[in-house]
Amino acid sequence: MNGLEIKNLAVDFGNFKLDATLNVPRGCVTGLVGRNGAGKSTLIKAIMRQQEASGSILYNGIPFFGNETEVLRRIACVFDSPHFSTYLRPKRLLKIVKGMYPAFDEELYGELMEKFALPGDKLVRTFSTGMKRKFGLILALCQKPDILLLDEPTAGIDPYDRGVIIDLIQQFMLDEGHTVLFSTHITEDLDKIADYIVFLQNGKVLLSEEKETLCETYRLVQAPELTDGMREEAIGVQTSMFGYTFLTRQKNPVGEGLLVKTPTVEEIFIHLLGEEEKK
Amino acid sequence: MHIQLSLRSGPIYEQIEYQIRAQIFSGELKAGEALPSIRTLAKELTVGIITAKRAYDDLIAEGFLYAVPGKGVFVAEHREDEIAHGKTERLRERLREAKKFARENGIPPEQFAEILQEIMEENDERS
Numbered sequence: 001m002n003g004l005e006i007k008n009l010a011v012d013f014g015n016f017k018l019d020a021t022l023n024v025p026r027g028c029v030t031g032l033v034g035r036n037g038a039g040k041s042t043l044i045k046a047i048m049r050q051q052e053a054s055g056s057i058l059y060n061g062i063p064f065f066g067n068e069t070e071v072l073r074r075i076a077c078v079f080d081s082p083h084f085s086t087y088l089r090p091k092r093l094l095k096i097v098k099g100m101y102p103a104f105d106e107e108l109y110g111e112l113m114e115k116f117a118l119p120g121d122k123l124v125r126t127f128s129t130g131m132k133r134k135f136g137l138i139l140a141l142c143q144k145p146d147i148l149l150l151d152e153p154t155a156g157i158d159p160y161d162r163g164v165i166i167d168l169i170q171q172f173m174l175d176e177g178h179t180v181l182f183s184t185h186i187t188e189d190l191d192k193i194a195d196y197i198v199f200l201q202n203g204k205v206l207l208s209e210e211k212e213t214l215c216e217t218y219r220l221v222q223a224p225e226l227t228d229g230m231r232e233e234a235i236g237v238q239t240s241m242f243g244y245t246f247l248t249r250q251k252n253p254v255g256e257g258l259l260v261k262t263p264t265v266e267e268i269f270i271h272l273l274g275e276e277e278k279k
Numbered sequence: 280m281h282i283q284l285s286l287r288s289g290p291i292y293e294q295i296e297y298q299i300r301a302q303i304f305s306g307e308l309k310a311g312e313a314l315p316s317i318r319t320l321a322k323e324l325t326v327g328i329i330t331a332k333r334a335y336d337d338l339i340a341e342g343f344l345y346a347v348p349g350k351g352v353f354v355a356e357h358r359e360d361e362i363a364h365g366k367t368e369r370l371r372e373r374l375r376e377a378k379k380f381a382r383e384n385g386i387p388p389e390q391f392a393e394i395l396q397e398i399m400e401e402n403d404e405r406s
Contacts (some may be wrong), residue, residue, distance in 0.1 A: 028328060163325075170322035193321070195329040211327060212292070262290070 001026045001061065003147050003179025004047060009055035011042055011203075018042050018053070018203040024196070026060065027176040029169065031190035031211075032183040033269055034200035040183040041080065043200065044151045047181075048077045060146055060179075073101060076145035078136040080152040086125035090118065090135060103144040112138045116164065130161040137168055148172055150182035154189055162186070166193055187266040197265055201276060211265065218247045220263035220271075223255060230255065236271030236278075247271040280308055280315070284324055291326050295334035303343055303354060304366055310356045314344065317352075 004024035011018040018039040024030045034040050045051035049064065049072065057064060059071045077083075084093055090113065098104045113120060116134050118127075127135060133153060140148060150169070154162045166189060172178055184190060190197060190211070197214055199206040207214075223230060224243040230253070231237075234246035247268065253260055263271075282298045284291060302308040314335075315323065321331040335352055338344040345355045381391045 166325060167322070170318075170325065173328060174316075174318045174322060176318065192325050193327055195327045210329060212290075212329060212333065 002058070003027075003060060004181065005058040005061075006047070007056045009043070009046055009053050009057060011039075011046055011051060011053045016042075016203060018046070020200070020203070020205050021055075022198055022205050022208050024179060024181050024198075026179045027173075028195035029173060029180045029182070029193055030196040030198060031187075031194035031265070032181060032198050032200060033185075033187060033190065033265065034183070035273070038200040039203040040200055041151050042203075044077065044079075044149050044181070044183060047149060048075060060177075073103065073143075074145055075147045075149065076140035076143045077149040078133070078140045078151065078153055080155065082124060082132055082136055084124075084139075086127075086132070087123060089123055090120045093124070093139070094120070097139055097143070101143045105142045105144055109138060109142045112141070112168075130157045133157055134161065134164065137165060141168065141172060146177060147179045147181075150180070152184055153182055154184060154186050162189065169193065187264065187269060190265045194265070199269065199272065201273070206272065206276065214268060215262055215265070217249060218263050218268055219250065219253060219260050220267050221246055221248055221253050222259040224257045225255075227255065236274030238271070238274065245271075280312075282324060284326070291324075292330050292334040292337065295320075295324070295326075295331070296337050299334070299338055300343060300365070300369070303357065304362055308354045310354050312354045314352045314354070 002023040003026040004022075006020055006022050006024070009018065009020045016037070016039070020039070020043055032040050032043070042051055046053040047057060059074055062071060062074075064071050084096075088096075094106075094109065098106065116131075116138070118131055118135055118138070124132065124135065137150070137153065148169075153165050153169075157165065169180055169182070170193060173180060194211050196209065197211050198208045209217075218235075221230075221234075222243060222245050226234065226237065226244045230246075230248075233248045233250050233253075234244075235248060237244055237246040247263060280299065280302060282295055284294050299308065299314075308314075314320070317331045317335060318328055320326075320335075321328045324331070335344060335346070339346055339352070342355055343357075344352050346352050378391065381388075386394075
């Protein structure tokens with residue numbers, strides 16, 4: 001069962017085209033990785049129906065058209081910048097959001113606002129980046145969605161607050177009917193909690209794979225010399241004054257002076273991109 | 280149950296498996312004891328759900344744990360001799376790794392044996 005089943009979702013801005021087909025498994029955390037301009041935010045907006053797109057999306061198996069109200073109640077999103085007026089105070093925003101989402105959990109709202117010491121009577125625009133992000137996440141969680149989308153939830157946030165946000169995501173995932181898709185540049189977060197990884201490049205899905213399988217598919221190799229045998233298998237070769245660093249699909253690469261390790265998501269991302277750019 | 284992860288040493292699911300096994304061997308985890316759910320384990324350790332599931336699945340396949348659908352995951356019964364056999368097998372595994380390291384670094388077998396002997400005679404206060 002997939003939380004999101006996305007088929008030929010296409011957006012055409014003229015100079016940029018998104019054309020994505022992918023599944024986001026239900027009950028799991030999927031990380032969306034890509035360079036700036038790869039189409040991550042556009043994809044998330046299209047899933048949230050805030051960006052017109054062709055193609056089809058099933059939300060927990062339900063198509064959008066004909067079930068608009070139900071679908072919109074099942075999904076919630078934290079955008080990279082608040083999508084509500086920051087000239088309001090949380091108290092007022094609470095009333096507005098409550099009116100929009102009948103399932104809104106006011107008890108949870110009070111609990112989380114207190115836990116993170118967010119003032120209900122100050123203008124949201126006076127909040128720090130971390131406070132705004134946490135507030136956005138609280139509003140999204142209290143809508144009681146099944147599917148939570150997060151666009152760069154940890155960007156520009158200090159390590160402590162990043163930990164708090166990661167913890168809230170994992171708290172949400174205690175329910176196996178829930179699904180999370182989050183885009184990020186901070187692949188360290190993905191190394192920790194993501195179950196699936198999707199690489200987006202120039203509006204296309206370059207790769208979509210279970211994280212552990214992905215990390216086990218490759219080895220990261222540092223080699224003082226690049227022999228012809230290695231060159232054939234090497235992906236995204238980087239050269240430094242001390243030698244060569246590259247990915248390989250070989251399970252046990254052997255050679256003089258080789259350092260071999262399991263790569264992180266970031267290392268896979270960098271070398272695969274390097275290989276793509278070469279083409 | 281307590282688990283500490285080090286991000287530097289080996290796959291996370293192997294670390295979880297290793298530590299749960301060790302606690303079963305030491306008697307800290309007793310037969311029939313309930314373990315946290317996969318999702319709770321994932322949250323508490325800040326790891327992926329699939330990672331936590333893989334650790335449990337492996338331990339269930341090895342017979343250390345068993346799952347009751349709808350109830351959770353529990354520590355399996357173990358005969359003393361099985362546990363003892365398991366311990367010596369794990370020690371062998373680690374020594375094989377050490378042997379591989381010795382060979383790769385040009386330490387001859389005689390010296391390897393000597394070092395092992397020296398370690399056995401060391402005062403344990405250091406560790």
